[in-house]
Every structure is written in C-alpha cells, then in structure tokens.
Amino acid sequence: MEQLLRRQKHIIDVAYSTAQELVWAGKHEEARPAALHALRFSIEVYGPDSLQLVPAYLLLAEASAGAGHLPEASKYLSQAEWLILRAPDCSAAVQYKLHRSLGLFCAAKGDLERALYHLANDVTSTWHSFLLKSLRAQQQVLKSRPETSLFTEDRAPREEPMTEAQQVEGIRVLSAILDIREQAPTQQPGETARVLHALAMLHYLLMDIPKAQELGLKAFELVKQLPQQELLEPLGHLLKLMNVEPSSPE
Known part of the structure; x- marks a missing residue:
C-alpha cells in the first residue's frame, strides 16, 4: 500500500x-x-x-x-x-x-x-514590493563585486532567485492586470503606473532590457502627470540602470 x-x-x-x-x-x-x-x-x-x-x-x-x-x-x-x-x-x-x-x-x-x-490592488502591491526587494538585492551583489555586471555570466546570483514558475506567474498576472487597468472605463493612472513599474522591474531582472525600457518609460511619463509622484525616484533609478535618461517632470 x-x-x-x-x-x-x-x-x-x-x-x-x-x-x-x-x-x-x-x-x-x-x-x-x-x-x-x-x-x-x-x-x-x-x-x-x-x-x-x-x-x-x-x-x-x-x-x-x-x-x-x-x-x-x-x-x-x-x-x-x-x-x-x-x-x-x-x-x-x-x-x-x-x-x-x-x-x-x-x-x-x-x-x-x-x-x-x-486581482485587486494588493496583488499588484505584493509583486511590486517583491520585485523592489529583488532589484535592491541584485544591486547589492553588483556593488560588492564591481567587476561584474548584469550581463556577465559569472555574476553572483540574488539571495533568493525567482523560480521559473514565479517568473511565468509574475508576467502572466501583472500583464493581465495591466490589460484590465488600461481597458477599464474608470482609469486609475496611479495603479496603472504601479503595474507598469512592477513589469518593468521583472523584465529587467529577466534581462529583457528593451521591454523593461519600454515599460519603465511609459510608467515614468504617466507618473509625471500625477499629483503624487512617489514612484518617480524608483522609476528614475531603474531607467538609469538601463542607461536611459528620463525627462524631468514638469
């Protein structure tokens, strides 16, 4: 048995x-x-x-x-x-x-x-916080080993690397939320920008830099139009990591 x-x-x-x-x-x-x-x-x-x-x-x-x-x-x-x-x-x-x-x-x-x-806001928030921590952890690794870069094969792994399942889950869920946010009759640009930022970080960590740049710039332009711009700093930092100079907020 x-x-x-x-x-x-x-x-x-x-x-x-x-x-x-x-x-x-x-x-x-x-x-x-x-x-x-x-x-x-x-x-x-x-x-x-x-x-x-x-x-x-x-x-x-x-x-x-x-x-x-x-x-x-x-x-x-x-x-x-x-x-x-x-x-x-x-x-x-x-x-x-x-x-x-x-x-x-x-x-x-x-x-x-x-x-x-x-797929309420807290799903978005969970992924956003997780990806911010992952990005910071990666930057700490690169600072401790200045001879490495994002693209070197011998770069040290993050302390808690994402599994393939987490990568697929993140892209699928966040992409679905972004589609819904962009099609919703009542727009919430702040939440849309948060999803865009999360997706940009995820694609950056997966080394899909062109997609990360596209999403990051889109989020940055959206946040510039908002009265509360707390996402501007982390978005600007992400874009600079990819050698993209965002335009200054008006």
Missing part, C-alpha cells in the same frame, strides 16, 4: 507538471488530459473533499479557459472555491491562487470589473 501510494503521488506530480508546462506554452487543449489525470489521482489519494485537490482544479480551469471551454472552467473554479470555503484554516497562498485564477477567468470573459475585484 505504501508503494502504491508513492506511485500515485509520483503520477500526480508528473501529470501536474506536464499540464503546467503545456499551459505555459499556450497548449491549453493538450494540457487538459494531463490536468484531469492529476485531479483523478488526487481524489483517489486525498479524497474528494481535500484542499490538496485545489491546485489540480485551478490548473484544469486555466487549461479549459485557455482552450475556450468557459463553462467547464467555471465548474472547476467553483469546485476549488467550495473546497477553500469549507476550510477556515486555508492558507493565504492557496486563497491567492484561487483569486488569481478567478481574476484571469473573469478577464477572459470580458468581465473587467469582477476581474479587478479578484
């Missing part, structure tokens, strides 16, 4: 990882069978009412929505939400994943107001 349980958990891991990689690659229809296998074995191992099923339900919902099967995606999201609501001790990380999935689903349906509710 122990060997069987280990094998089943291994199958869950393989099926989930395969489905996740296919979703990241935009192959949503191909991801659905693998995600479904992950769910079926999760039910068999953990039972139908376990929080351990939530990741598989959310992955199935994302794959289904990406493949255009919105009713199915809605069903899987409802199952995940029900499991979370029944667990008062559910972790913040699991709740974040649910709201992230609900937000992306609502965005896919064109329901921007509900999408913003689920």
Whole structure:
C-alpha cells in the first residue's frame, strides 16, 4: 500500500507538471488530459473533499479557459472555491491562487470589473514590493563585486532567485492586470503606473532590457502627470540602470 501510494503521488506530480508546462506554452487543449489525470489521482489519494485537490482544479480551469471551454472552467473554479470555503484554516497562498485564477477567468470573459475585484490592488502591491526587494538585492551583489555586471555570466546570483514558475506567474498576472487597468472605463493612472513599474522591474531582472525600457518609460511619463509622484525616484533609478535618461517632470 505504501508503494502504491508513492506511485500515485509520483503520477500526480508528473501529470501536474506536464499540464503546467503545456499551459505555459499556450497548449491549453493538450494540457487538459494531463490536468484531469492529476485531479483523478488526487481524489483517489486525498479524497474528494481535500484542499490538496485545489491546485489540480485551478490548473484544469486555466487549461479549459485557455482552450475556450468557459463553462467547464467555471465548474472547476467553483469546485476549488467550495473546497477553500469549507476550510477556515486555508492558507493565504492557496486563497491567492484561487483569486488569481478567478481574476484571469473573469478577464477572459470580458468581465473587467469582477476581474479587478479578484486581482485587486494588493496583488499588484505584493509583486511590486517583491520585485523592489529583488532589484535592491541584485544591486547589492553588483556593488560588492564591481567587476561584474548584469550581463556577465559569472555574476553572483540574488539571495533568493525567482523560480521559473514565479517568473511565468509574475508576467502572466501583472500583464493581465495591466490589460484590465488600461481597458477599464474608470482609469486609475496611479495603479496603472504601479503595474507598469512592477513589469518593468521583472523584465529587467529577466534581462529583457528593451521591454523593461519600454515599460519603465511609459510608467515614468504617466507618473509625471500625477499629483503624487512617489514612484518617480524608483522609476528614475531603474531607467538609469538601463542607461536611459528620463525627462524631468514638469
């Protein structure tokens, strides 16, 4: 029985990882069978009412929505939400994943107001703070080793480098929020600038400098028009790191 349980958990891991990689690659229809296998074995191992099923339900919902099967995606999201609501001790990380999935689903349906509710400002703030710390950590490394630069192969890694999953997550979530912010009937330029800044930092850390420059300049120009300009200094610093001289605020 122990060997069987280990094998089943291994199958869950393989099926989930395969489905996740296919979703990241935009192959949503191909991801659905693998995600479904992950769910079926999760039910068999953990039972139908376990929080351990939530990741598989959310992955199935994302794959289904990406493949255009919105009713199915809605069903899987409802199952995940029900499991979370029944667990008062559910972790913040699991709740974040649910709201992230609900937000992306609502965005896919064109329901921007509900999408913003689920992808609320604190999601943006969490990523913004995390990326600011990552950028500062990288700069500390470069200062301590002046012979290195962002592009040298032997540069020291950041203390807590982002995993591939975090990189994909950040780009997908922040890009979705930016699209929603820019399409919303009621514009909030301060929040839009914060998302742009976060995305610019993320692309800089991933060494996609042209994209980071484009987003950083766009954020800088937006912040210059705001009465509160607390983002000007960190944005200006980021642009200077990329050898871009922003124009002075009026």
